[in-house]
Amino acid sequence: MGELVGWVFDGLLALSLVLLAARVVASARLFESIVLFIVFGLLMAIAWARLAAPHLALAEAAIGAGITGALLLSTFREIVTDQPPSAEAPKVLVYRLRVLMALLAGGVFAVLGWALLSIEVPAGPAAGEQARALVARTGVDDAVTAVLLDFRAYDTLLEMGVLLLAVLGARAAVAAQPPASGDDLWIGGEGDTPMVGALVGLLSPLIIIVAGYLLWVGAYGPGGAFQAGAVLAALGVLLRLTGRLVPLPRAGAFQRGVLVMGLAVFSLAGLLTMATGRAFLQYPEGLAYPMILVIEVALTLSIALPLVLLFSGSAGIAAGRSQHSP
Amino acid sequence: MSALEVFAALLLLLGGFFFLSGTVGLLRFPDTLSRLHAVTKADNLGLGLILLGVAVHGANLVLAAKLLLIWMLALLAASFSAHLVARSHLRDEASRDG
Numbered sequence: 001m002g003e004l005v006g007w008v009f010d011g012l013l014a015l016s017l018v019l020l021a022a023r024v025v026a027s028a029r030l031f032e033s034i035v036l037f038i039v040f041g042l043l044m045a046i047a048w049a050r051l052a053a054p055h056l057a058l059a060e061a062a063i064g065a066g067i068t069g070a071l072l073l074s075t076f077r078e079i080v081t082d083q084p085p086s087a088e089a090p091k092v093l094v095y096r097l098r099v100l101m102a103l104l105a106g107g108v109f110a111v112l113g114w115a116l117l118s119i120e121v122p123a124g125p126a127a128g129e130q131a132r133a134l135v136a137r138t139g140v141d142d143a144v145t146a147v148l149l150d151f152r153a154y155d156t157l158l159e160m161g162v163l164l165l166a167v168l169g170a171r172a173a174v175a176a177q178p179p180a181s182g183d184d185l186w187i188g189g190e191g192d193t194p195m196v197g198a199l200v201g202l203l204s205p206l207i208i209i210v211a212g213y214l215l216w217v218g219a220y221g222p223g224g225a226f227q228a229g230a231v232l233a234a235l236g237v238l239l240r241l242t243g244r245l246v247p248l249p250r251a252g253a254f255q256r257g258v259l260v261m262g263l264a265v266f267s268l269a270g271l272l273t274m275a276t277g278r279a280f281l282q283y284p285e286g287l288a289y290p291m292i293l294v295i296e297v298a299l300t301l302s303i304a305l306p307l308v309l310l311f312s313g314s315a316g317i318a319a320g321r322s323q324h325s326p
Numbered sequence: 327m328s329a330l331e332v333f334a335a336l337l338l339l340l341g342g343f344f345f346l347s348g349t350v351g352l353l354r355f356p357d358t359l360s361r362l363h364a365v366t367k368a369d370n371l372g373l374g375l376i377l378l379g380v381a382v383h384g385a386n387l388v389l390a391a392k393l394l395l396i397w398m399l400a401l402l403a404a405s406f407s408a409h410l411v412a413r414s415h416l417r418d419e420a421s422r423d424g
Contacts, residue, residue: 193409193413195405195406195409195410199402199406202402203402206399
């Protein structure tokens with residue numbers, strides 16, 4: 001009975017995901033696509049949880065649905081206020097471009113699928129068991145953290161580079177625009193409501209505790225720098241929306257430092273291991289846990305700030321004056 | 327099934343019923359404010375009943391405390407967003423009339 005219910009639930013979940021994905025792409029209305037994309041992210045998080053992958057479920061809910069949804073909504077607002085949607089049909093060229101893109105994407109998908117199918121599945125669980133046996137030597141108990149910060153640390157290092165590049169790219173793209181006034185995203189509008197202060201006051205400390213918990217618990221359970229960074233970024237989004245953070249046209253030295261800190265600390269750790277005659281990011285025995293912890297703290301802040309800046313659409317942020325209407 | 331499990335199942339079903347009613351209200355009610363009324367009232371009660379059902383099923387004080395925290399946060403978020411949606415709706419209406 002329980003197994004049957006599980007099958008039905010998973011089947012409905014899988015079906016909803018495919019239908020939602022199709023609707024997100026096919027919907028003629030941009031706003032509907034964005035809202036459905038957020039719903040898709042939430043269902044995806046449930047799917048990861050069903051697949052016994054709580055790390056991915058957390059990351060998907062926080063980054064995929066939460067932060068990405070907020071980014072898409074703020075982008076939508078920008079697009080709509082800048083130029084009202086035109087009713088005329090897209091030109092023929094656009095259609096041809098779409099067909100070309102669809103063919104290219106289909107080709108890439110086919111090649112990747114073929115590559116996936118042609119991977120030889122190892123006869124026994126030898127590789128997985130070997131990796132599991134090595135987890136203990138990293139000083140962290142959690143297999144996923146061990147993979148992200150030790151076995152495949154190089155990948156994670158490059159991901160930090162990608163995030164930094166994204167912020168630099170966004171800056172380059174909007175550099176021509178005049179700096180935002182600060183009220184552009186403010187949900188309070190012309191006057192603050194007492195509810196805003198209460199919400200910010202209650203949620204801010206809780207969010208900081210949750211982010212710290214996720215960072216710390218990553219050593220032995222689902223959590224880690226990416227989840228903690230995304231939760232911290234959510235606090236930034238909340239404060240930016242309620243006018244507690246205002247955009248700055250230029251980032252100060254401190255914020256620039258935080259932006260590159262993750263990449264810098266990570267690279268420095270790699271260079272240090274090389275200086276002691278090891279491979280890049282091959283942590284010395286016994287020092288793996290403290291090194292991973294230091295790197296994870298740096299990563300958390302360097303993940304949170306770029307996400308907030310991307311949402312804010314500004315080079316920097318500063319504490320704003322909170323305005324209470326009587 | 328023990329009596330406790332039956333009680334938990336009843337709570338879960340009742341919670342599901344409230345969620346369903348809230349969704350029907352959201353789809354069927356004519357204007358923004360009544361829809362908001364349906365969703366915020368019914369869903370918050372439904373979530374509370376479902377979490378209570380899970381807590382009874384788990385029969386664990388730490389779990390119950392966590393579930394209570396989740397409900398409180400959901401209530402906070404729901405009332406805040408309902409407040410904002412209603413305010414923005416009233417503003418839109420005012421700017422349409424005047």
